[in-house]
Amino acid sequence: MAHEIILHHYWTSPFSEKIRLVFGLKKLAWRSVEIPNMMPKPDLLPLTGGYRKTPVMQIGADIFCDTQIIIRELERRFPSPSVFPHGKGLPYSLALWADRIFFMPTVGVVFGELGDSIPEEFKKDRAAMSGGAFSTDAMKTMAPFAKDQFRAHAAFIAEQLADGRDFVQGAEPTIADVHCYLNIWFAKSFVPQVANALLDEFPNVTAWAARVAEIGHGTVTPMEPKEALGIAKEAAPAAQRADDRFEPRGLSPGDRVTVAADDYGRDPIAGEIVFTNAHEIAIRREDAQVGEVVVHFPRAGFVVSKA
Ligand SMILES: N[C@@H](CCC(=O)N[C@@H](CS)C(=O)NCC(=O)O)C(=O)O
Incomplete structure (x- = not known):
């Protein structure tokens, strides 16, 4: 069964507005989990492993942090209509x-x-x-x-x-x-x-x-935060292990790393590499509340360090 798209966001968040508009452009149906606009975020951090910024997208047990990677994943999963008709x-x-x-x-x-x-x-x-x-x-x-x-x-x-x-x-x-x-x-x-x-x-x-x-936000239905945590716990991550032949530093699947934004909200997220490429890093982590999840980050603007 395909999992629903869940956006963890708040309505006054400008970065979230980007993603809501992509839902509008792609005419997607999505579930809205409202998160606090400041710490603590007790129903978000079990999913992300410490990433606290807004928005975060969840599809089953895959968690996408930062709008760069959220947009990339939406285009990958829902290619038509493309939001990149003139090159990417x-x-x-x-x-x-x-x-x-x-x-x-x-x-x-x-x-x-x-x-x-x-x-x-x-x-x-x-x-x-x-x-x-x-x-x-x-x-x-x-x-x-x-x-x-x-x-x-x-x-x-x-x-x-x-x-x-x-x-x-x-x-x-x-x-x-x-x-x-x-x-x-x-x-x-x-x-x-x-x-x-x-x-x-x-x-x-x-x-x-x-x-x-006027593009609008697609079709939104609210969801309680606890339901989203339950969905992550029930689901298995979709991310598949893959080698990165051109990885310049010798990082490989299975390595323990931390990933952190290089601008603000730099909290490091720890996990084990599932895959890397020039655009994305996906790391696996375990959490008492949500079980096994894979957290996805962009590469541009993020620092990966060996744990
Ligand atoms: N690079 C991030 C930036 C996200 C960001 O700065 N979001 C703001 C809200 S729009 C934020 O996280 N503020 C702190 C918070 O919500 O706790 C992205 O593209 O998603």
Whole structure:
């Protein structure tokens, strides 16, 4: 039996919005498990082995951490309609522009503006997640610089749409729209007045963002967190052991490693390699609550260390 797609997310999470839009583009049915927007996350960490960021996708006993690998897996399992009609490499690399280079100033714009209204416990959580780098006071000071950067990155989107096309790669929406939309959605949802003022210059971006919003989220049905844990426990992981002939460091299936993000939320996840390739690493772990699971990560932006 095919397992359902479960997304562990919260509705205000901008990275989760990317995945919800991919569900929309592929017209998928999915189950929504709502997770807290800060630690602790007692019903998520048994699945991931310590990865705490949002979103996480679960299919049976396979767990996908980070939107890069979630998108890759959705395209692999549900190839039609493809969200990559014009080639894959450039859109995959565009994700890193959106998720890192454009995201950081957008965080500055949003939290520089919301500043004092942010609950203390949220500030503490984000400071811990970023190794101390999250400070709303600093972001207030830096807001003008963050706005400059936001403007420059939004201008790239405006330029791409300048010939009057409806979507960034042409007449139809693709994954590239999803990447371009991340920070526009984030700013527009959290600080609409500031975002609209910054986007005044780019009416074609505002009009395009409305078209992207219309893609929708596919068909969503809620699920209780405990049901998702039960599904992982009952299921066997689908990931198959495979050799990686070009692996440059001598890592092989069976090796014990840790995998950690190299930006923020760097908690290392320990397990035994099932397979690696240039795009993905999958590691097997055992957990008292969920039994045997395989956790999948992207390679770009993640550090693999021998345990
Ligand atoms: N590189 C990650 C970034 C994910 C990310 O930063 N998510 C934010 C929320 S949108 C987060 O995890 N915040 C902390 C939390 O939710 O606990 C991805 O692409 O999935």
